[in-house]
Amino acid sequence: xxxxxxxxxxxxxxxxxxxxxxxxxxxxxxxxxxxxxxxxxxxxxxxxxxxxxxxxxxxxxxxxxxxxxxxxxxxxxxxxxxxxxxxxxxxxxxxxxxxxxxxxxxxxxxxxxxxxxxxxxxxxxxxxxxxxxxxxxxxxxxxxxxxxxxxxxxxxxxxxxxxxxxxxxxxxxxxxxxxxxxxxxxxxxxxxxxxxxxxxxxxxxxxxxxxxxxxxxxxxxxxxxxxxxxxxxxxxxxxxxxxxxxxxxxxxxxxxxxxxxxxxxxxxxxxx
Ligand SMILES: C[S@@+](CC[C@H](N)C(=O)[O-])C[C@H]1O[C@@H](n2cnc3c(N)ncnc32)[C@H](O)[C@@H]1O
Numbered sequence: 001x002x003x004x005x006x007x008x009x010x011x012x013x014x015x016x017x018x019x020x021x022x023x024x025x026x027x028x029x030x031x032x033x034x035x036x037x038x039x040x041x042x043x044x045x046x047x048x049x050x051x052x053x054x055x056x057x058x059x060x061x062x063x064x065x066x067x068x069x070x071x072x073x074x075x076x077x078x079x080x081x082x083x084x085x086x087x088x089x090x091x092x093x094x095x096x097x098x099x100x101x102x103x104x105x106x107x108x109x110x111x112x113x114x115x116x117x118x119x120x121x122x123x124x125x126x127x128x129x130x131x132x133x134x135x136x137x138x139x140x141x142x143x144x145x146x147x148x149x150x151x152x153x154x155x156x157x158x159x160x161x162x163x164x165x166x167x168x169x170x171x172x173x174x175x176x177x178x179x180x181x182x183x184x185x186x187x188x189x190x191x192x193x194x195x196x197x198x199x200x201x202x203x204x205x206x207x208x209x210x211x212x213x214x215x216x217x218x219x220x221x222x223x224x225x226x227x228x229x230x231x232x233x234x235x236x237x238x239x240x241x242x243x244x245x246x247x248x249x250x251x252x253x254x255x256x257x258x259x260x261x262x263x264x265x266x267x268x269x270x271x272x
Contacts, residue, residue, distance in 0.1 A: 110218035112150025115139035140196035153183035
């Protein structure tokens with residue numbers, strides 16, 4: 001991969017998806033090399049010409065599948081789920097008692113572990129009352145392949161191991177052979193997966209009570225993060241909570257959110 005080819009690909013990715021790989025030439029080359037060779041392209045330029053002239057968007061989606069990092073796992077940063085259960089949900093339950101409707105968005109859902117855990121937590125928290133509430137989770141990601149995996153909801157035994165036993169028994173069923181488990185229909189029905197690029201205009205009609213945007217802003221530069229934070233703020237319900245990855249930072253001086261704890265933010269009550 002020449003410097004020029006590298007620049008072309010990282011600029012393309014940054015302009016369309018916010019993902020900054022300008023210091024990741026080796027990773028980019030490693031991920032793309034076999035794919036480009038197997039496709040019979042003479043060079044990375046040749047390949048990018050094909051991507052940019054494919055108006056079906058299929059090749060671009062493939063490129064995104066290859067270059068995004070979809071690493072995630074059950075129980076990741078469980079402190080956030082504890083905080084939801086002990087602080088956020090009791091408050092929202094009181095506040096929304098009349099409408100019994102919570103809007104929850106998971107904006108970098110990857111292969112589904114995070115939104116499924118949210119669904120499990122909500123079932124657990126509301127118990128028998130859950131059927132009187134609408135707490136469906138919108139789970140989006142830009143990578144189509146990751147979303148297909150998520151929708152299938154089938155995980156290896158080692159992947160589900162970290163989950164609490166009662167959740168495993170209640171929300172997963174073993175598949176033939178016992179090495180894989182499938183998320184139950186009860187939980188799948190609580191999560192709606194859709195492809196969505198965080199760089200696009202937010203199309204949401206309703207304001208969100210809870211937003212999870214964890215471990216995705218690490219790939220964005222400062223300006224992209226700031227603009228994204230403002231867009232998220234605008235689609236949030238006053239009093240709503242935003243969760244970002246625990247190792248991520250956002251520039252405090254440029255965010256309208258109130259900081260509750262590192263990685264937990266809130267849009268103050270009374271704000272529009
Ligand atoms: C490391 S995973 C994080 C998954 C999960 N939130 C977690 O914390 O475990 C990052 C995800 O962000 C997605 N992503 C990257 N850029 C995106 C964009 N512009 N719009 C939507 N999703 C994006 C990737 O496809 C990937 O699945």
